[in-house]
Amino acid sequence: MNQDGIRLAEMLASKYGTFHSIGKEIENREFAINKARAAASAPKMNRPETKGVYVILALVATVSLYIVGGLVYLMVWSMAYTYANKILPFIMLLPLIVAAIILAVGAERGHKEMKAHNAAAEREEEGRQKKIGDLQQELDDLRSQAQLLQSELDEYVDRVPENMRTRNRMMQVKTHLETGDVSTFEEAVTLVSGSNK
Numbered sequence: 001m002n003q004d005g006i007r008l009a010e011m012l013a014s015k016y017g018t019f020h021s022i023g024k025e026i027e028n029r030e031f032a033i034n035k036a037r038a039a040a041s042a043p044k045m046n047r048p049e050t051k052g053v054y055v056i057l058a059l060v061a062t063v064s065l066y067i068v069g070g071l072v073y074l075m076v077w078s079m080a081y082t083y084a085n086k087i088l089p090f091i092m093l094l095p096l097i098v099a100a101i102i103l104a105v106g107a108e109r110g111h112k113e114m115k116a117h118n119a120a121a122e123r124e125e126e127g128r129q130k131k132i133g134d135l136q137q138e139l140d141d142l143r144s145q146a147q148l149l150q151s152e153l154d155e156y157v158d159r160v161p162e163n164m165r166t167r168n169r170m171m172q173v174k175t176h177l178e179t180g181d182v183s184t185f186e187e188a189v190t191l192v193s194g195s196n197k
Contacts, residue, residue, distance in 0.1 A: 054106025
């Protein structure tokens with residue numbers, strides 16, 4: 001049994017396995033980065049949305065107050081004409097004031113919703129950019145690990161043909177060395193390479 005050949009086959013099996021798993025991790029990170037870049041964040045609102053509910057509410061309030069005010073004016077007018085003329089401007093302005101208040105509340109609420117939406121969109125964009133940065137850092141680390149491992153494996157390019165540079169093939173080489181089918185690492189590589197054509 002060739003102990004040096006067995007150790008070499010184990011070491012190469014481990015390194016080839018690690019190299020291929022790092023390659024898959026690199027592909028996964030690249031896919032995740034592209035997916036994160038393609039994901040569109042929510043668009044910012046440039047102006048507050050006017051809620052139709054507030055417009056309708058203002059119209060209903062205005063009409064209702066004009067009707068009620070008109071009825072009050074008629075009742076007061078029938079009792080005291082001079083007093084009715086004094087409250088007429090108030091009856092005419094009250095519905096407009098109420099409508100203006102309702103519309104102002106609606107506009108303020110729309111502005112607050114716009115600010116909240118834009119803040120959420122900014123947080124989402126910052127989170128997306130941070131995720132892309134983290135993934136890019138992981139990708140760079142994986143690439144440097146792959147380059148380091150590749151430089152270590154380059155020593156064995158002459159001894160291991162390209163079709164043999166996998167974990168499974170090196171485990172087959174190890175098995176042949178352990179069983180004593182062959183006496184050297186190179187013979188085991190040739191045997192496994194020839195049987196897998």
